[in-house]
Amino acid sequence: MTVENPLLQFNPALFSRGSSRINASQIRKVFDLAAQRKDPINLSIGQPDFPVPPEVKQAMITAIEQNQTAYTQTQGLYSLRERLAQKLQEENGIRSWSGHDLSPEEIMVSPGVSASLYLLFSIFINPGDEIILVDPYFLMYEGLANYFQAKIHFVRETHLLEDLEKVAHEKIKFFLFSSPSNPTGNIFDEQTLKSIVPVLERYGILAIADEIYEKFDFEKAHVSLASFYPRTITLNGFSKSYALTGMRLGYAAAPRDVVEKMATIQQYTFVCAPQPTQQAGLRAVSVDLSHHIQDYKERRDLIYGLLKDHFTIHKPSGAFYIFPWLKNAGPDTSQKFSQRAVEENVLIVPGNIFTQRPGGFRISFATSREKLEAGAKILVQLANEFA
């Protein structure tokens, strides 16, 4: 057979329509550029720069030593679900929808909050179904919405109640948001979240609250929507708080029917979260991270101080992201600005993958003070170039 043999060539027409609804090129372009640069000032990384807490490491190592490397139950180890139910109830004031104590049967453990999100889109969304996202949003929300052909209504982070009033109606499948937010670091405080409850109640809207950055809460402003609006599915995980992004562990608190349905789909996709990581999660729940959080708060203050006079910025109260906007933003400015930054050896994530509005970009301050200072200096120079 020769190379001209069509059998030996792959025909892209074979690809499904569904697979072309996700376009991952933009974020991967940043990673590819990062890989090509020698020692860049990398402000694009979405994971903490501190090591895994030693007791969490030890829990994983012990699990491996004891041969706890087999499948677990699809929905996760019972002991872990039991502990997570207790955590959500005690720390977050979350109970079951009907007001009972949260039970392990209302917890679904998955390999990462990304997996939980996938499962929720899969079990709820028919093509054409409507959802509400807060803009700026975590890029995966929009990607999954496109993959499952949901119609998205965007509400502005800065005008939450006002915009929700405009788009809410009975047929909304769910309202999905992250607080603390990736990419802006915004935390919706109790007053703001309580203000939207009447709108959610009016239409019986199911809320999905992604609280993966919960621990990164610099002003103690974080509250769980589920603690006063029970019709909420709460997502959380360990990747971001415990430097375990590559270990894949997240969970959802939801009614039993929902957990059962998520488990069914998980059985045919993710199968289960890695067992040693589940054992680590059981230990991690009680680990104190406050010294790291204090450190991140100081970095937040540093980067905010360096950038605030040169960009439009909402000071983040959580996570480890800050999301500056160019003061004079035309179409494509996000991409152009990020491209210029890369040319100057600073890696940031272009904002257009997180928002419908132009001119923003995401900085992660999960890096050293030196890099933040050096990076900010260059970004400020570029801001003048784009003014």
Added chain:
Amino acid sequence: MTVENPLLQFNPALFSRGSSRINASQIRKVFDLAAQRKDPINLSIGQPDFPVPPEVKQAMITAIEQNQTAYTQTQGLYSLRERLAQKLQEENGIRSWSGHDLSPEEIMVSPGVSASLYLLFSIFINPGDEIILVDPYFLMYEGLANYFQAKIHFVRETHLLEDLEKVAHEKIKFFLFSSPSNPTGNIFDEQTLKSIVPVLERYGILAIADEIYEKFDFEKAHVSLASFYPRTITLNGFSKSYALTGMRLGYAAAPRDVVEKMATIQQYTFVCAPQPTQQAGLRAVSVDLSHHIQDYKERRDLIYGLLKDHFTIHKPSGAFYIFPWLKNAGPDTSQKFSQRAVEENVLIVPGNIFTQRPGGFRISFATSREKLEAGAKILVQLANEFA
């Protein structure tokens, strides 16, 4: 609010149509029954009963100690993909579709072969597309086909060429099979696989060869279809060979365009395989398992000898499963027989989740000789009951 408040009740009408196309109840029923039994004779377990090889354990532990717990590249660590390309080329005689050396860019690492399978269905299948499965099949093949709304043509394991001739045509999206087989332990030898190549070539059919049980090859009969039919995507992994089922590590060898597309979907679902498991995979590729395989071969001989006069059985040449058929099988016999076995404290998996034909069941011989003997005794008694 009271419990009668509809906001506090979950309405199953919210579930998507897609999510109801997967019905996982039957296999989970077996697991639930298993959980209720005290010390059952469990012949249903789909994972080896030997511990993880010490050098593989050490590789995971070292990775964790060295803080290698973060995200990897979506498609997997480059070093691992490099090693896997080499393994497939040297051990399996697999080259790229166009005949070049396999490159790391043609390897896609995912959290388990289940994940690889999901990605392949996702990137190839539009509703109504046609695929071919060998019956009996791994239950996930049928589950994913239903979820993605593929139309399945079944070909009998025992009449592979004859049945393929009947159902093959230009529009088949892919022909998917496992060899060694879950659930039958069947291995298609070189002669059988070579016999079907003209049919596959005639219609340009894409083959997907699931070789996860490759190491469990008692008669050295296993060959990779891709070594003589290049238009093949080969799947393999570490879960089954190295007792790492809960660690999630599988891989696919496929053209670059396919790997790229799988990576795009993986980015929005699985994200990446756990990093310590990837490090373990790098070590596991060179670990010798022959003493375990010899042990499993002896158990295969034991269970086959005990059952062969009482059931219709094809003697398995690989994996760690045997699939007996009742000699006198009416509709629902699989379920009824398995139910009776559970009542007698023997756990087997009813065959109806693996085949369109009635009267079969799956036994895993990845358990002790004592349990195999005790279980076989009861199954033989039940066979008489059903005669």
